[in-house]
Amino acid sequence: MTDPAAVSGYEDPPPRMGFFTDTSVCIGCKACEVACKEWNAVPEDGLLLTGMSYDNTGSLNASTWRHVAFIEQRKPLALQDPGVMHPDVDVLEMAPLGSSTPPEQALMTPTAPGQEGDLRWLMASDVCKHCTHAACLDVCPTGSLFRTEFGTVVVQEDICNGCGYCIPACPYGVIDQRKGDGRAWKCTLCYDRIGDGLEPACAKACPTDSIQYGPLDELRERAAGRVERLHEAGVTDARLYGHDPADGVGGAGAFFLLLDDPEVYGLPPDPIVTTRDLPSMWRHAAAAAAGLLGAAVLACLTGRRR
């Protein structure tokens, strides 16, 4: 059985729902971040300028459930020519000409082409992956984290006691503790919307359909076709991330089309659910504990008494 809802004991669950985030059409508008905050009443988490890029959100955390990454690279994006690189232009030399120079006399215009393929922006809206094998869910000691009938992973905030175990367990660094609140929070894949047949707020707000919501099987098919088309169009960098049920988390419920290595976007290149090694851990710990008991027995049986 590959449907996590069925594995979790749901009888005849609805199809597994998820996200396909196609970063090749993301324009970095951050409507997803805003829509998520609005719908889920997620509090503000610092109005800071990171100074590193147009990404002033920084990362996914307890109060950011969608995060738009923003990467600037000197690599061509297929045949796109953004025309913003003018290394041979001396603006000081141009300055005396003034701003009223007729276009034909100008040394450059806003539409003058720059070097070919000189720059690309990568934008990607990151989110909780809703893993098939979810470490956060496995390690939660209170049962606050649970698997929904849609195969997603959700925190029950009335049960979470803020032990924080899920936080270092997540191989993607998604779930986090909210300061001042103490509990762990993350994307619910809008559990309160999808039950009513609505799409999650971020997908609803996305103006380019970079964020697509639907049955996971359907999304995977659509994504494979999209990669093929992109490859045909010369975007050889296009690749899928998190779509494969054979990967270290059993396939993500929210997967991505990326244009570079995952680590460029802050994603782990080959995440593996930590609980995969748990049986081995318990065996080693049992051996160690038995050794300690044995050593204590031996310590007391040897030596002079009294």
Added chain:
Amino acid sequence: MTAPDPRDSDPRDREALTGVAAGRRRRRERRGEQPMVPKAEFTSYYGRPVIKPPVWKPLDIAGYLFLGGLAGASSALAAGAGLTGRPTLARNAQVAAVGAIGLSVVALVHDLGRPARFVNMLRVAKPSSPMSVGSWLLSVYGPLAGGAAVSTVTGRLPRLGLLAGLGAAVTGPAVAGYTAVLFADTAVPAWHDGHRELPFLFVGSAAVAAGGLGLATAPLRETWPARFLACAGAVTELTASRLMNRRLGMVAEPYRTGRGGRLMRIAETLTVAGIATAVLGHRSRALSALAGTALLTASAATRFGVFEAGMDSARDPKYTSLPQRERLRAGEGSRAVTG
């Protein structure tokens, strides 16, 4: 003041925005000598961590590792000492165990984001969650250790006290060992990757602590088991630590550098010094007490060292990304990316 001419800068310099520590890096002088050997290939998102470091407070959680280990190993020592006619060692170890486990519970509850909800820990029993297993283990071990100590100190219900002591002796080592699984069952590279050695390192450290406490508090004629246990623990701990450092490769760096590395070195030095003093000074009460104190401190330093090393390995994205990238390169990846 002349501003740097953008035309002078290598475009690759700006592309390094996606490289390690981008945004924090100061622009290099072009005139200077350029490194000929490129660094290990590694990209990150502005040098930000891939995983979230634990939000656990060092004093609470590393402190619990130490106290829980001390309690668990002390209970095992106490039962053996009691049955082999070493009453003072037994009583001291029992009292130490109940004190340490009591403080542990206080630290654990204090570390919760919602301390008032600590009882939710016993809401379910989940073998897939080492913290759930640990909570149940503590709720069995704690009362047993408490009952054994109360019976010994008051002299009441000796038969029940003996049974409780035996129960604590069996569950105590589990309390000392499960904490290694608690740490290893995370995405923290220095903890997870060490999941084979960490349990031995932890019970070794627990034995060192319990032995140290026995040495520090028991009369000379009863210290043999404490000395034996401390020696066995030290050998186990140091061996496990060596093996782990060798097997983990670059992921073991945080155990040797930074605050974690400093603590681990202090721990090792104190362990070796403490063991040497305990063995050579076995006829001296003062030297034994000194050795015991050194060993207790060493065990605490080990736990704080492991804690800090894990935090460092979580904060630096290279410990997460590089081994995974290597795995993919070697063709052993789990097919996370295709296209």
